[in-house]
Every structure is written in structure tokens, then in C-alpha cells.
Amino acid sequence: LDYIMSGVSSKVPSSIAGTSKTPLIGVVMGSDSDLPVMAVGANILKKFNIPFELSIVSAHRTPLRMVEYAKGAGDRGLKVIIAGAGGAAHLPGMVAAMTTLPVIGVPVKGSSLDGVDSLYSIVQMPRGIPVATVAINNSTNAALLAIRILSSFIPEYREQMERYMAEMEKEVNGKIERIES
Ligand code: RP5
Secondary structure (H helix, E strand, C coil), rough: CCCCCCCCCCCCCCHHHHCCCCCCCEEECHHHHHHHHHHHHHHHCCCCCEEEEEEEECCCCCCCHHHHHHHHHHCCCCEEEEEEEEECCCHHHHHCCCCCEEEEEECCCCCCCCCHHHHHHHHCCCCCCEEECCCCCCCCHHHHHHHHHHHCCCCCHHHHHHHHHHHHHHHHHHHHHHHHH
16 A cells, blocks of 8 residues: 555645655644644654655545554554644544554644644543644654654664754753853
8 A cells, every 4th residue: 555645735845755665654644734734743754764654644534544544554564653633633543543553643733722622632532542642733742752662673763863862952052051151
């Protein structure tokens, strides 16, 4: 199955499309309107050179596609799924119900309730089916968490994460020095 970019409108810049290697991370979202938010995390995966795929899978508009995606994800080699959705954001929970892979939910901020609707929908999963939920619109942290999960069994990604964190610390220390001098 080739989910890479399938269903994504022509608005998607090729720079954030999934990679051609067998993907380890699946990034799905309910609508192409989620793309500006989800693209930020996709770019982090690109930066870390992680094979990933990116696709539109809607829990309510394309329910059969969602079932097919979630049920086949493990067998296709995915290790983590990042699912972004807004409003009554049931996509991450529904996907998590049909796979044993870890699912990370990104609450996407909609126009009416500032993203609190999406946050509550995703974070309030009843017991038994976990969805790791990041902050509203924070696809960066979803990507970093997915990489941390991979880094627990792929040493190369652990080293990359250590470098990323060291770089961040250096940057903040630089700012502190400039303020204090
Ligand atoms: C959800 O509904 C999507 O995840 C999106 O955040 C929201 C609005 O979708 P559009 O009406 O913009 O397609 O399914």
C-alpha cells in the first residue's frame, strides 16, 4: 500500500512529503487543513532523516480508509503513529483502538474553541486504549516523542537526539550569556 502523500491535495509542498524508504513513522491527519500544523513535525522527522509517510485519513469522512490504515500499520513496518485532528478529534483514539503501535495525538486548533475541543477529545481517552497527547498544535513534540520511542531500539537516533538536545542547551546558554553580559 502506498499511502505516501495519497489523498493530500496539490497544496502540499514536496519538501514535506514522506520519504521513499520503508516508513517507520506514520503521520496522519483528519484534513488537509491540518497540514500547516502537522508539516512542522514532519519537517523535524526529515531533519532527523527518519523514514516516514504522511497522509490524510479522516475518522468520519473516510472511515474505511482509517480502518485499513490502522489495521495494516504494524505489518507495514510502522513503529509509531502520529495522528493530528481538530474539533471532535476522534482520529487518534480510533487509530489506537485498531493497532498495538504507540499513537501520539496532536490536538489541532480549530476556529471556534481555540483547540480546547481537540485537546479534550484526544487527551481524555478512556482507560485501556492510550493516546500520548501533546500540547495544542505542538507537532514538534509529537515528532520528537516518536523519535525518542525509535531511539530506544535504534542507537543512531539516540545519538541524534543527544546532539539535538545539546544544541538546544547551547543555544539557550548563548542567550543567557548575551543577556547577562
Ligand atoms: C477534522 O476536522 C480535521 O482534523 C480538521 O482539523 C477539522 C476541520 O476539517 P476541514 O473542515 O477543514 O476539512 O476532521
